[in-house]
Amino acid sequence: MNSVTRTAALVIGAVAMLVAPPVAMKVLGGSGDPRLSVGAAPPATLVPGDVRDATGRMIAGAVWTGLVSYDPRTGGPVMAAAESVTSPDRKVWTVRLRPGGRFHDGSPVTAGSFTGAWTAVLREGWHGARMLTEVARVRGGAEGLTVKDDTTFEVTLDRPLAGFPALLGDPAFLPMPEGVLRSRDWAAYGRRPIGNGPFRVAAHGPRETVLERPGARTVTVRSMPDAAKQYAAVEAGDLDVATAVPPDRHERMDTEFRGRHRILPGRAATHLAFPSWDDRFTPAIRHTLSMAVDRRAIGEGVLGHQTTPADALVPPGVLPGRRDGQCRMCAHDPKAAAAALADAGGWEGTLTLWHERGDAAWVEAVAEQLRKTLTIDVQPRSLDAGELRKALDEREVDGPFVVHSTAAYPAPAAALRPLLEARTGYRDGYVSDLIDQAEGAASPEAGVTPARLAESALLRDMPLMPLWSAHEHYVWSERVRGVTTEPFTGLLLARLSLKD
Structure with a gap:
């Protein structure tokens, strides 16, 4: 930061002292800077079992220590927080x-802190309930x-799951103090x-x-949903870390932040699924449509550099x-797509692309x-989420x-299982058995091979x-070091620090 920028920042900070409460103060530059700042979209909630967005996960990763x-x-x-997570059969852990x-x-973290919190997640129907009932499948x-x-508790699942320990890093499995569990005052708990x-x-x-940490810098997570404002604030020295980059700055990111930028690969994926009840969608037609889509062009266009082509x-x-x-x-x-369509006998009539309203822009780009x-007629059809589910259940989708x-934990089987549960009507015993084998393998490593075989079979069909x-x-910013990320937590706030 040059002297002019630093002077301007100090003047702005002085003005802010007059109009903002102490908690909003920030003095930039120098060893006396009291805290680090991170820009992010506001979290929906900080109640751990109800966390549902990237900012909530990031903050939860700093405020709680999960089992893993x-x-x-x-x-x-x-x-x-766990010393060990073990099982003789991958079913009773x-x-x-x-x-x-x-x-x-000051209250102790006990086995009941975890089981009580998980029970609250289930009883209240929070966002994390699915992790317990549909992913872990905790019995009853x-x-x-x-x-x-x-210091010890037991978890019984409906079926063997080798990835159960890896699942326990999700916010759905975080503990809560006994006093909070007794009071059930979730609103007050979410505020502090x-x-x-x-x-x-x-x-x-x-x-x-x-966020305060004894013996370390305070970290302030500012509610800044606009990526352009985050980016500009880091450029100006008013923010230390931006968690989003606007599309029009993506190409210049390496030049403007050389050595100070990162793209974090994601665990969520988007697909176009085919209704198995419509015989027109043979594997040849499916492959044809896949080759005809320029994923990179759409990612760099309407999706604003926010995706990685599959x-x-x-x-x-x-x-x-x-x-x-x-x-x-x-x-x-x-060229191969057009030739494959001709070999498959062509396509007659309209090809309809069904989607929820939030996907309209990129679906139209795919249609084009x-x-x-x-050279076929392609028409998007937009529905509300509930309407689309109903149309799929009644097999009206053509x-x-x-x-x-989204993969619930870091294992290939965790990414493949939701695809079998999508409303495609697709059933294949070989693929299902392979994913079952992967999930119930003697170890996560042993589950990799059957998961890969399942992936190959799914890509073929x-x-x-x-x-x-x-x-x-x-x-x-240039004054920050220790920027560390991983796909299931995002930015690890506890590793952030200032350069000497």
Whole structure:
């Protein structure tokens, strides 16, 4: 920061002192700077079992210590609040906590802190309930949770799941203090959550969340949903880290923030799925449509550089076990697509693309590509989410429809399982058995091979054609170091620090 910029920043800071409360103060530059600042969209909630967005996950990763965390290098789980998570059959799991854990209010972190919080998630129907019932499949819900002693509890699942320990880093599985569990005053808890992690929440409001850590810099997460404002604030020295980059600055990001930017591969994917009840969509037609879509052009156009073109069914942020380049038919090849359509007998009538209203812009872009490449009539059809589900359940859908999926934990099987559960009507015993084998394998590593075989079979049949996965962008100021990210938490606030 040059002297002019620093002087301007100090003047602005002085004015802010006159009009803002102390919690909003920020003095830039120099060793006396009291805190680091991060721009992000405002979180929907900070109640851990109800966290549903990237900002909530980022803050939760700093305020709570879950049973496991994720290694940013390998993507695998690392024991955190748990000393061990073991099972003789991958179905009945014993969780032992590290001794001495405390919440920020001084109360102990016990086995009941976890089982009580999970029971609350189920009882209140929070966002994380699906993780317990549909992903982990805890037997009978709360009935599958048994406290053995203060530091030990048992979790019984409906079927073997080798990835269960990796799942436990999700906010749905975080603990809550006994006093909060007794009071059930979730509104008050959401305003000032009490966690067991490295940071405590000093203040939380619509404009910012202030996180304090003994012996370290305070981190302020500012509510800045506009990517352009975040980016500009880092350029001006008014913000330390931006968690979003506007589309029109993507190409210049490397020049403007050389060595100070990052693209984080995602774990969520978007697909076009085919209704199995419509015999017109043979594998040849599915492959044809896939080759006709220029994924990169749409990502760099209407999607504003926020996606990575798919080359597999497992998104790039899902490690370990993910392989690049598995989907040959995902490569854009308009000549091959046109020839393949002719070989398949052509297409008569209108091809309808069904989607929810929020996907309208990019679906129209896909439709236009298909019109030009294959010279067929393609028409998008937009419905509300509930209307689309009803149309699928009643098998009224007569064309490809949009499916969004997210891997719940870092394993290929976690990315593939939701595809079998999409409303395509697709059934294949071989693929289902392979995914079951992957989930119930003796170890996560042993589950990689059956998951890869399942992925190959799915790409051959292509009941869903992968389009792209979302990714995240980060840029940061020259005074910051330790910017570390991983797909299941996002930015690791506890690793941020200032350069010496």
